[in-house]
Amino acid sequence: MTTDSPFEDLPYNSPLQPIKLELDDNIQFRCHKNIACFNECCKKIDISLTPYDILRLQKRLKLTSNEFLSQYTIPFEMDKDGMPGVKIKTTEDNPACPFLQEDGCGVYEDRPTVCRYYALGLMSMRKENSSTDENAYFLIKEDHCLGHNENRMISITDYRNEQGVDEYDSINREWRQIILKKRSAGPTIGKPSQRSLQFFFLCSYNFDSFRSFVQSENFSEVYSLTPEEINQLETDDIALLKFGAKLLKQVLFGEMSIAIKDDALQKRALNRRKQIQADPEDPNANYDGPEMV
Ligand code: SF4
Ligand code: SF4
DSSP states (O other), X not given: OOOSOTTTTOOTTOSBOOOOBOTTOEEEOOOOTTSTTTTGGGSSOOOEEOHHHHHHHHHHTTOOHXXXXXXXXXXXXXXXXXXXXXXXXXXXXXXSOTTXXXXXXXXXXXXXXXXXXXXXXXXXXXXXXXXSOEEEEEEBOOTTOGGGGSSOEEEHHHHHHHHTHHHHHHHHHHHHHHHHHHHHHGGGTOOOOHHHHHHHHHHHHOHHHHHHHHTSHHHHHHBOOOHHHHHHHHHOHHHHHHHHHHHHHXXXXXXXXXXXXXXXXXXXXXXXXXXXXXXXXXXXXHOOSSOOO
């Protein structure tokens, strides 16, 4: 996102209120179990998931990443280059959230970031030629939501604390930076190869398979980690998630923060040559980006 005004192109009937809010601005809003619209917002959803959302939900449901992704999500493309995202799966017949129960959210303590923010929207922006991100908040006013009529004023900061979004934003920070950098760089970065897109999916959402990859010979041939670092990635899910984002920054943008073995580049070049000789039409073999996998 490179624009100063994220609201320019809003359709006239958008529930998004075109007023940029800062952390110390107040909003009038309260949601609680006794409100007449309770659960209305979960009956027709369109919820994208972040890596930490997935980790929390799969752990709560005691599922592997593969099981969670196939049972509860559908893939979508986050931009025209096909950057892969995942959303909570619904059906045309039933657009309600699969976690919705009569007495409310069935995964409340582990509900996704979007649900925590609602009825606030978050828009992260990075201006062209800037290395820092800016967050803008805005209010989402949908007809069914009566929380806006409740008699409570609360600052954005206090609302964020109440909803526990800090932990989510902090753990997802580097991953979000990748999405922003990809968007703000536009065509200068080029379209990632199919292999890079698959790798993005692996590092971002499929933690069990990513952990297996980190433990593989392919990985250890290229990357030079200490035994302590390897042990941490084997046992600490959040460390693995954050490592995935660092690795993606290195693979997609050449931001080198993970040590590479001395002979890895030569081995990689040799492998590429073999791939090209075997199949000169293979787009992955001919891709000349900063891939290290
Ligand atoms: S996860 Fe919970 S809060 Fe979010 S849409 Fe589903 S039921 Fe509603
Ligand atoms: S007040 Fe809004 S957010 Fe709360 S239950 Fe009603 S529709 Fe959902």
